[in-house]
Amino acid sequence: MTDTRRTSIFAVGMFLLALLVATTLLSLASGAFRISFLDLLRIIGDGPSGEPIDGVAHNVFWQVRLPRVVLAVVVGSSLAVAGVIMQGIFRNPLAEPATVGVSAGAAVGAVIAIIIGLNEFPLGVQIAAFIGGTLSTALVYLLSRSDGKTEVVTLILTGIAINAFAGAVIGFGVFVADDDDLRSVTFWSLGTLGLATWKAVGVVAPLALAGMLISTRFARVLDILALGDRPASHLGVRVEPVRLQAIAVVGLLASSAVAATGIIAFVGLLVPHIMRIVLGPRHRHLLWTSALLGATVTLLADLAARTLLSPAELPLGVVTALIGAPFFLLLLRSTRRSQGGWA
Amino acid sequence: MTTALIAKNLVVVRGNSTLLNDVSLEIKAGELVAVIGPNGSGKSTLLGAVAGDFALDAGSVTLNGNDLATLAPRELARARAVLPQQIVISFPFTVREIVAMGRSPWRDDNDDERIDSAMHRLEVMSLRERTYQTLSVGEQARVSMARVLAQDTPLLLLDEPTAVLDIGQQERFLAIARALVDEGRGVVAVLHDLNVAMRFATRVVVLHEGRCVASGDPQSVLTPVLLSDVYHQKIQVTTTMEGRSVILPEQR
Numbered sequence: 001m002t003d004t005r006r007t008s009i010f011a012v013g014m015f016l017l018a019l020l021v022a023t024t025l026l027s028l029a030s031g032a033f034r035i036s037f038l039d040l041l042r043i044i045g046d047g048p049s050g051e052p053i054d055g056v057a058h059n060v061f062w063q064v065r066l067p068r069v070v071l072a073v074v075v076g077s078s079l080a081v082a083g084v085i086m087q088g089i090f091r092n093p094l095a096e097p098a099t100v101g102v103s104a105g106a107a108v109g110a111v112i113a114i115i116i117g118l119n120e121f122p123l124g125v126q127i128a129a130f131i132g133g134t135l136s137t138a139l140v141y142l143l144s145r146s147d148g149k150t151e152v153v154t155l156i157l158t159g160i161a162i163n164a165f166a167g168a169v170i171g172f173g174v175f176v177a178d179d180d181d182l183r184s185v186t187f188w189s190l191g192t193l194g195l196a197t198w199k200a201v202g203v204v205a206p207l208a209l210a211g212m213l214i215s216t217r218f219a220r221v222l223d224i225l226a227l228g229d230r231p232a233s234h235l236g237v238r239v240e241p242v243r244l245q246a247i248a249v250v251g252l253l254a255s256s257a258v259a260a261t262g263i264i265a266f267v268g269l270l271v272p273h274i275m276r277i278v279l280g281p282r283h284r285h286l287l288w289t290s291a292l293l294g295a296t297v298t299l300l301a302d303l304a305a306r307t308l309l310s311p312a313e314l315p316l317g318v319v320t321a322l323i324g325a326p327f328f329l330l331l332l333r334s335t336r337r338s339q340g341g342w343a
Numbered sequence: 344m345t346t347a348l349i350a351k352n353l354v355v356v357r358g359n360s361t362l363l364n365d366v367s368l369e370i371k372a373g374e375l376v377a378v379i380g381p382n383g384s385g386k387s388t389l390l391g392a393v394a395g396d397f398a399l400d401a402g403s404v405t406l407n408g409n410d411l412a413t414l415a416p417r418e419l420a421r422a423r424a425v426l427p428q429q430i431v432i433s434f435p436f437t438v439r440e441i442v443a444m445g446r447s448p449w450r451d452d453n454d455d456e457r458i459d460s461a462m463h464r465l466e467v468m469s470l471r472e473r474t475y476q477t478l479s480v481g482e483q484a485r486v487s488m489a490r491v492l493a494q495d496t497p498l499l500l501l502d503e504p505t506a507v508l509d510i511g512q513q514e515r516f517l518a519i520a521r522a523l524v525d526e527g528r529g530v531v532a533v534l535h536d537l538n539v540a541m542r543f544a545t546r547v548v549v550l551h552e553g554r555c556v557a558s559g560d561p562q563s564v565l566t567p568v569l570l571s572d573v574y575h576q577k578i579q580v581t582t583t584m585e586g587r588s589v590i591l592p593e594q595r
Contacts, residue, residue: 227430227444228431237447282436
């Protein structure tokens with residue numbers, strides 16, 4: 001019994017990996033400047049500093065497209081893993097960094113950091129985003145909890161309030177301060193991978209990797225938390241410390257992503273839900289498969305964002321919201337049914 | 344297995360109301376202690392206090408001489424298991440996965456054997472691949488009990504374990520509880536059904552408005568006078584032809 005399941009998890013993992021590789025190659029090849037697959041292989045073979053046969057294609061690949069694709073993979077997997085952990089500790093399938101305001105909190109932290117000049121320091125923006133993201137996670141957690149479980153209504157309403165407040169702060173900040181680093185309100189609220197550089201990748205990747213490695217430690221505990229706080233503590237889980245650590249990891253994953261790309265919504269909602277349908281709710285498998293699918297989904301969304309109206313580019317958040325928001329409504333409906341109405 | 348849990352002079356206050364007022368409880372290996380009393384008399388609070396769920400306002404709970412608060416959560420989880428009243432599980436875990444969670448304080452070579460034997464005992468083997476949310480209330484209760492059994496602890500604290508079971512399931516459940524006691528485990532069960540308490544308990548503790556008003560062997564504690572007083576209802580105790588005591592409300 002367990003054996004057949006293990007095979008199917010292995011098969012699903014292989015499939016997701018193959019899908020990610022294929023999507024990565026497709027993303028590297030397509031865009032405003034097309035690179036054929038043969039050229040792609042040649043450029044990769046040349047290496048970043050190799051003698052380029054085609055100078056433009058070489059530069060586009062190494063300086064524009066590859067950092068963008070890598071950033072998409074890192075950010076997409078971070079957001080998906082953050083979604084898995086949030087849903088686990090909130091005991092609620094609707095929790096996700098963007099919808100409940102964690103990403104907005106991180107964005108506020110980043111904007112404030114840039115206004116007061118913290119971006120002069122290494123990791124200054126990321127640390128401020130981390131503080132903003134973690135604080136808003138903790139705030140949502142405190143406000144929407146009752147009897148050890150977060151109610152859907154309070155969760156969503158808290159998210160609306162935090163998002164509205166954060167949106168105002170970001171808008172105000174962008175309006176009064178005239179710093180190029182602040183970028184635009186659109187950048188923060190809709191997100192884009194268009195500003196990807198190796199420097200950005202260098203900052204985000206270690207943080208994201210650290211967050212994902214730490215998250216594997218929570219896998220078993222997140223399963224047990226599904227029983228509720230008290231039954232979990234009866235099984236020897238230190239519920240509150242675990243939850244605080246998990247909130248910090250969510251803050252780390254979401255805020256490093258947001259500081260680099262702005263708020264990309266719904267990836268953290270859609271991806272864990274799909275993986276839960278395919279593999280069941282055990283977090284040991286949910287975490288890494290969601291990371292793979294999150295990377296793929298984000299790559300595909302970014303591919304759509306930059307090719308649909310090429311050479312113009314859509315904000316990435318427009319694409320994820322077009323797919324994610326209707327899905328969110330469906331999920332809201334089914335959650336409501338399973339919880340027997342809102343009241 | 345000589346585990347003993349001793350609760351002395353427990354006081355629990357919430358806001359203006361005293362939920363437990365100077366209640367003591369002792370549970371040793373090989374005993375089934377039934378906690379009875381009307382709704383709101385503090386039965387579940389007593390169970391929670393003994394389980395170590397919250398800080399006490401006064402009194403102490405010790406496990407083999409050690410204060411509960413000084414024990415590591417995992418150590419405690421290897422000593423006592425708790426069956427809550429109905430629980431809501433937030434994701435579609437299968438029955439097998441839920442029962443397996445009971446092994447979480449151990450995680451050793453015995454896991455598979457203990458999980459299977461617990462599922463057999465509670466007759467939930469055929470449900471193993473079903474998700475918890477699709478089960479009936481009675482099935483859910485048996486799955487939760489199987490999880491508690493898989494935890495394999497010398498002490499079990501059960502909050503109304505038979506409340507949602509039909510009469511057949513209830514009898515089978517009580518046979519399991521008795522077998523657990525015969526194995527040398529200690530069981531504390533909050534019970535609503537006084538006849539169940541009469542038949543199965545080694546000792547009965549009667550709570551009324553947060554106080555312990557009687558405690559001792561069922562025959563001497565469960566008297567018409569005491570019960571009528573505590574439940575505000577005339578109650579009689581009669582004896583059947585086989586010599587069993589039966590507790591009945593008197594008709595108005």
